[in-house]
Amino acid sequence: SQQGEEDPQALSIQEGENATMNCSYKTSINNLQWYRQNSGRGLVHLILIRSNEREKHSGRLRVTLDTSKKSSSLLITASRAADTASYFCATAGGTSYGKLTFGQGTILTVHP
């Protein structure tokens, strides 16, 4: 079963707009990660935020984490057509760093 719930399931925007995706989870975590997937194939790691962090930036990406609400958001600023992909949050909890639990994902479409 999937721990993470993501919303929206699909998001369609124009180039230059910002895209915000949300993720909620159920159990305590060590960290939360965001991955991107193109064409249903391999996932690419985007950013990791630890449970004691509240916000993190990487280029055009901004991730927030609210452990009291068990939720995270991924913001992509100034989106580009090349950002079109599926985005997944994944949580790692307890002592098993290896076991990532993924959300259902958000399909982002950026129109040129």
Added chain:
Amino acid sequence: GAGVSQSPSNKVTEKGKDVELRCDPISGHTALYWYRQSLGQGLEFLIYFQGNSAPDKSGLPSDRFSAERTGGSVSTLTIQRTQQEDSAVYLCASSPPTSSLRETQYFGPGTRLLVL
């Protein structure tokens, strides 16, 4: 450097046959993971190898699934007596030994399995 590679890219098999999926992790990575992605279940953890420790097999869906990692490098996921519900993309990932980096997983392109 080279990323995680998986073979075959695509596999079509008949129900009841056995299949073997291969994963070559990034050189030097000590941790190796298998996941599967299907329409109905999303991305699911299957098994995790870390160095010489006993693997975490808690995600394997049935005893028809097994995996091994030889020499701390290449891994093979074997599905015996395949069923149609085994159809999915099987993803392999690896991560380096440095503790702060161990949490980031580097994924291969996946093997798309179709059981007819």
